[in-house]
Amino acid sequence: xxxxxxxxxxxLMVLRTLxxxxxxxxxxxxxxxxxxxEGLLDLNxxxxxxxxxxxxQRRWIKSRWGVxxxxxxxxxxxxxxxxxxxxxxxxxxxxxxxxxxxxFLAKPAGGE
Amino acid sequence: xxxxxIDVFRRRRLDAxxxxxxxxxxxxxxxxxxxxxxxxxxxxxxxxxxxGGLAQVKDAYxxxxxxPVFETMRRNLRFALRGLRRTPGLTATVVLTLAFGIGWxxxxxxxxPGRPGDAILCAVSSDRREDAAVTLGGLPVxxxxxxxxx
Numbered sequence: 001x002x003x004x005x006x007x008x009x010x011x012l013m014v015l016r017t018l019x020x021x022x023x024x025x026x027x028x029x030x031x032x033x034x035x036x037x038e039g040l041l042d043l044n045x046x047x048x049x050x051x052x053x054x055x056x057q058r059r060w061i062k063s064r065w066g067v068x069x070x071x072x073x074x075x076x077x078x079x080x081x082x083x084x085x086x087x088x089x090x091x092x093x094x095x096x097x098x099x100x101x102x103x104f105l106a107k108p109a110g111g112e
Numbered sequence: 113x114x115x116x117x118i119d120v121f122r123r124r125r126l127d128a129x130x131x132x133x134x135x136x137x138x139x140x141x142x143x144x145x146x147x148x149x150x151x152x153x154x155x156x157x158x159x160x161x162x163x164g165g166l167a168q169v170k171d172a173y174x175x176x177x178x179x180p181v182f183e184t185m186r187r188n189l190r191f192a193l194r195g196l197r198r199t200p201g202l203t204a205t206v207v208l209t210l211a212f213g214i215g216w217x218x219x220x221x222x223x224x225p226g227r228p229g230d231a232i233l234c235a236v237s238s239d240r241r242e243d244a245a246v247t248l249g250g251l252p253v254x255x256x257x258x259x260x261x262x
Contacts, residue, residue, distance in 0.1 A: 027140040046172040074136045
């Protein structure tokens with residue numbers, strides 16, 4: 001799979017992961033996304049952290065400093081109500097895109 | 113957009129934030145590699161490799177918290193200021209000329225009746241009768257009388 005991820009796709013993946021896991025730091029998110037994608041999506045830090053900043057600028061997530069499992073200072077991100085709404089909106093639009101593309105990509109039953 | 117605008121003024125803090133986050137990321141990776149059985153120095157090296165070029169990560173981050181328009185404006189302003197510093201004589205002349213011009217206007221208009229921002233207008237009517245209603249554009253002229261001195 002291509003290393004490049006569509007911006008909107010990554011945003012939705014991060015939001016959804018935060019929705020499922022609760023507050024999480026960058027490392028935890030990257031690890032979880034790698035797991036869920038079954039090793040296909042190994043996010044570069046240069047992709048992940050700017051994406052987190054972008055989501056925060058849009059007020060879809062918020063962050064605070066906390067202490068991680070290994071007792072280190074880490075920045076934790078969590079979903080805001082606006083972020084939750086964004087997930088709902090984006091999910092709907094994704095489902096539309098997927099079903100639309102499926103129509104075009106499906107092989108015609110009769111053939112040529 | 114607004115969030116991005118605000119972040120332009122928090123660049124230093126955001127950079128420090130990123131450094132701390134990357135340090136945490138690196139440590140967590142290292143711990144994970146150690147748990148997988150790697151020797152401490154091998155784990156450290158592997159984590160560094162996985163994070164990749166730190167400079168590139170920081171650049172990508174800065175791109176997100178800068179506004180291109182403001183960046184350009186800031187650079188232009190600095191360029192202009194450097195130019196002014198290089199030609200102190202010209203700069204001083206321009207500054208003094210502007211200061212004198214603005215100061216003179218202020219001094220010449222001192223004591224002018226009316227609140228600041230009021231329009232200054234002088235209308236002279238040829239109608240000499242005392243009670244002649246003077247209107248201008250349909251509006252009555254507020255204060256009048258006396259010889260046309262303006």
